[in-house]
Amino acid sequence: MKVSSKDILKLILSLGITGYILYNSTKTTDWNQIWEALKSFKYEWIAVSVILSLLSHGLRAYRWAMLLGTQGPRPSTWTAFLAVMACYLGNMAIPRLGEVARCTIMKEEKDIPVTFSLGTVITDRLLDLFMLMLLAMFLLAMQFDLLKSYFSQFIDDKLPFLITIWPFLALAGVLGLLAILFFVRKSKEERNPKSIYYKINQKVQELVSGIKAIKKVENPLGFWVSTLGIWVLYFAMLYVISFGYAPTAELSLIAGVAVLVMGSLGMAAPVNNGIGAYQALVASILVVYGITYNDGYVFAVVSHGSQVVSVILFGFLSLLILNFRKKKKRIDTNEK
Numbered sequence: 001m002k003v004s005s006k007d008i009l010k011l012i013l014s015l016g017i018t019g020y021i022l023y024n025s026t027k028t029t030d031w032n033q034i035w036e037a038l039k040s041f042k043y044e045w046i047a048v049s050v051i052l053s054l055l056s057h058g059l060r061a062y063r064w065a066m067l068l069g070t071q072g073p074r075p076s077t078w079t080a081f082l083a084v085m086a087c088y089l090g091n092m093a094i095p096r097l098g099e100v101a102r103c104t105i106m107k108e109e110k111d112i113p114v115t116f117s118l119g120t121v122i123t124d125r126l127l128d129l130f131m132l133m134l135l136a137m138f139l140l141a142m143q144f145d146l147l148k149s150y151f152s153q154f155i156d157d158k159l160p161f162l163i164t165i166w167p168f169l170a171l172a173g174v175l176g177l178l179a180i181l182f183f184v185r186k187s188k189e190e191r192n193p194k195s196i197y198y199k200i201n202q203k204v205q206e207l208v209s210g211i212k213a214i215k216k217v218e219n220p221l222g223f224w225v226s227t228l229g230i231w232v233l234y235f236a237m238l239y240v241i242s243f244g245y246a247p248t249a250e251l252s253l254i255a256g257v258a259v260l261v262m263g264s265l266g267m268a269a270p271v272n273n274g275i276g277a278y279q280a281l282v283a284s285i286l287v288v289y290g291i292t293y294n295d296g297y298v299f300a301v302v303s304h305g306s307q308v309v310s311v312i313l314f315g316f317l318s319l320l321i322l323n324f325r326k327k328k329k330r331i332d333t334n335e336k
Helices: 005-026 031-039 044-068 077-093 097-110 114-189 196-216 220-242 253-268 277-288 293-335
Strands: none
Touching (some): 044 077, 044 114, 077 097, 097 114, 097 293, 220 253, 253 277, 277 293
């Protein structure tokens, strides 16, 4: 898959934001203390966390396969798992590149239209957003008084910056909406199959069909149980890391939920794999629960770093397997 100049610019911007966040979140950090803390970590808990994360990726693949199966033959969970792991690896290079990559893989493997697959990926991400919002509301309901001062301070710190940029964001949003409305109107009016507007309309219809695939899954119970299971495993793989580090060994369950919510927000930031944003948000929320910023930062580095290493390892293995299958398929086709 070719990398466009837009992707390169996105990478440069992402790296710039990552560097800025890392600098601001670590400028007062005692690196000697962090290094000593890392050496004292019980790394067997990291192995448990990685296993739990692979199970969560497997559930995500199972759920995605159900969505893809609404248009035709359902791909195997194994094929979907390989595509998902390759997706995570791609996202480490350029944010959101992996989402397109996993759709391209499904096109090559099962001849599923890329735009339809992309629609199912949008549904996949919207489900994540829905679950994150539920967790955030649960957390605020349970810990409102404790978290009120934290979020008030957070907003006060960011308010001057938000006031400065909001007119530009609003303008970009309005222009984007007008452009979408223009293309939608033109594409609906166009009847010439060779017209670019007609082709855009066809692709949009495929995309919408993928988004609506959630209504057609054959096993709704399994679909929603897997959705819940993904986030239960996310919590578990993060929480078990706390057992390996003395300052977080007695972390409460509700504090674990707070870490999951803030960590998820960090991972959603427009930076490579959430690097910098994840560590800063997790370390800062742990301060609310009586853990020093440096100790919280160690926890964040280990919990995030273990997943990065896991994605690199299993992502490359997935790419190797997919490449082997692609070559075998080509050989089998030539022999017929």
